[in-house]
Amino acid sequence: MPELPEVATIQKDLEKKVAGKKIVGLKIKKSRVIKEPSVAKFKKEIIGKKIEKIIRKGKLLIFKLQPGCFLIIHLRITGWLRYGKEEPKARVLFKISDGNFLNYMDSRLLGHLRLRKEYKDLNFLQRLGPEIFQLTSNQFKQMLKRRKANVKSLIMNQNFIAGVGNIYAQEALFLAKIDPRRSATSLTVKEKDKLYEKLKAVLAEAIKYRGSSVDSYRNLEGQAGGMEKRLKVYGKKNQPCPICKKPLKKTTIAGRGTCFCPNCQK
Numbered sequence: 001m002p003e004l005p006e007v008a009t010i011q012k013d014l015e016k017k018v019a020g021k022k023i024v025g026l027k028i029k030k031s032r033v034i035k036e037p038s039v040a041k042f043k044k045e046i047i048g049k050k051i052e053k054i055i056r057k058g059k060l061l062i063f064k065l066q067p068g069c070f071l072i073i074h075l076r077i078t079g080w081l082r083y084g085k086e087e088p089k090a091r092v093l094f095k096i097s098d099g100n101f102l103n104y105m106d107s108r109l110l111g112h113l114r115l116r117k118e119y120k121d122l123n124f125l126q127r128l129g130p131e132i133f134q135l136t137s138n139q140f141k142q143m144l145k146r147r148k149a150n151v152k153s154l155i156m157n158q159n160f161i162a163g164v165g166n167i168y169a170q171e172a173l174f175l176a177k178i179d180p181r182r183s184a185t186s187l188t189v190k191e192k193d194k195l196y197e198k199l200k201a202v203l204a205e206a207i208k209y210r211g212s213s214v215d216s217y218r219n220l221e222g223q224a225g226g227m228e229k230r231l232k233v234y235g236k237k238n239q240p241c242p243i244c245k246k247p248l249k250k251t252t253i254a255g256r257g258t259c260f261c262p263n264c265q266k
């Protein structure tokens with residue numbers, strides 16, 4: 001599932017490839033991913049629109065179209081975008097005025113595409129928490145007060161902070177030396193500071209290396225991200241801990257597999 005760094009990479013690439021261009025055609029092969037409005041209306045309204053810019057909110061991509069409407073893409077589990085030639089496996093194809101296609105790929109058809117006059121009133125967005133980059137460490141600590149939830153579940157909760165999923169939650173907790181099974185209330189001030197710092201650091205590093213391709217995520221040109229090789233614990237059950245060399249353990253937290261080092265993470 002793409003997290004903040006993967007969606008940020010797609011957004012930056014989209015700005016370079018399609019901003020300023022027009023959508024001149026549309027092919028919908030799987031109407032299930034079109035959530036709003038009707039398929040016929042979606043098609044009628046989007047053709048001829050100019051892509052002004054691409055905005056990212058948490059893990060959401062928002063295309064500002066002219067005249068006045070927004071294409072909102074929620075990639076969810078297996079959605080991704082590919083720019084270039086027509087892809088046979090694409091679910092929705094946007095023909096761009098430069099002759100290329102923007103292909104919406106989604107093997108499990110769990111993503112959502114919406115065309116709306118406004119995006120800010122979407123329920124999902126109104127509930128979305130701030131991104132870690134928008135917070136000071138004091139604000140982050142304030143938000144953690146009285147939160148009894150498990151710490152890993154909490155940092156993955158999009159209504160708490162936006163953009164962190166299963167990969168970067170595990171990585172940040174490892175770097176902060178916090179056992180992912182702990183509750184948020186049990187963290188000391190020092191640990192909260194460390195978690196804030198490491199969440200920012202791991203997301204910034206992943207943006208720099210253009211994301212991790214651990215499942216279906218690819219960038220606009222179909223290439224894998226460079227962050228996967230830099231991950232310390234994600235998907236590394238029984239492999240030696242990069243710090244103490246003891247084998248990493250795997251547990252399940254809120255239904256999600258979680259790797260950690262019981263020796264380094266307390």
Ligand SMILES: [Zn+2]
Pocket residue numbers: 241242243244245246261262263264265
């Ligand atoms: Zn260790």
